[in-house]
Ligand SMILES: NC(=O)C1=CN([C@@H]2O[C@H](COP(=O)(O)OP(=O)(O)OC[C@H]3O[C@@H](n4cnc5c(N)ncnc54)[C@H](O)[C@@H]3O)[C@@H](O)[C@H]2O)C=CC1
């Protein structure tokens with residue numbers, strides 16, 4: 001049976017609908033079902049001047065690719081104008097995520113690929129929301145998940161995700177570093193065919209603390225956590241100063257880098273491969289990938305949005321879902 005992925009089109013005023021219309025133009029090897037309001041897609045196809053035939057999920061002959069798109073319809077709450085946020089649609093966006101997760105759990109599809117949402121407007125709509133990563137973690141009832149962004153030749157995972165910088169040091173506990181490292185190690189084996197992952201771990205402070213003179217988190221927390229993980233058999237190098245970790249000397253012999261926080265790891269990844277990377281949630285019982293960028297409100301409806309990252313996210317989700325299926329049938 002061929003794989004089917006759900007694609008949430010994300011914030012309706014952002015570039016998510018544009019990207020869905022754009023990928024529908026290609027010949028697709030994975031069956032896609034886009035979860036959104038079909039009228040938003042039709043309007044966006046008109047703005048972009050691209051052909052689009054819409055089908056409803058479950059209908060005979062429903063297909064995606066070559067100018068067709070299968071849609072699981074969810075109505076928006078308020079009319080959509082490209083580039084203009086409307087908090088009335090916050091609940092709609094969350095409902096598309098809920099349907100995507102529900103369909104994964106009940107087997108309607110094999111994984112989820114998410115187009116970008118706008119965290120600010122969702123919170124303004126009255127829904128507390130940090131990101132998809134945390135949403136799917138809570139939906140699936142797991143304690144820990146890991147955000148990893150990956151291009152073809154660089155993988156960067158994070159110990160902490162969406163929280164204010166002032167809270168990062170306290171959040172990098174030994175327990176969390178251990179849980180995140182185990183998930184990263186396990187999922188690199190399970191989904192990405194890396195039999196014995198070598199993981200580079202960044203310190204938190206400049207120069208990885210300079211022997212305690214620039215911060216004690218390395219000595220008090222990170223080194224003991226890494227030593228305990230080494231006892232379990234994980235192949236870890238670090239804590240390394242983050243400013244030199246991302247150089248070929250280290251990266252050439254590693255399978256992934258583990259950064260302590262969002263803006264320690266992601267600027268490097270995006271400088272290296274923005275538009276070609278996927279954002280992957282590890283540690284979930286379902287497959288979920290996403291694009292490496294946000295809603296780009298400035299580009300919605302203009303035809304200037306690059307769909308490269310959505311293509312990558314679909315490819316990676318297909319690979320992960322294939323490996324998960326193999327595991328289940330073994
Ligand atoms: N997966 C997700 O749902 C993500 C959502 N976001 C959300 O997106 C919103 C906007 O975030 P920003 O920091 O402004 O980042 P952004 O990624 O939306 O935009 C940053 C810059 O990159 C450009 N850009 C982004 N995607 C592009 C594409 N596909 N093709 C060409 N250019 C592109 C934009 O035009 C802008 O100049 C925020 O609410 C943020 O939380 C951000 C990252 C991921």
Ligand SMILES: NCC(=O)COP(=O)(O)O
Pocket residue numbers: 130131132133134266279290
């Ligand atoms: N910087 C990554 C990002 O904001 C996407 O997060 P998520 O919505 O995938 O959790």
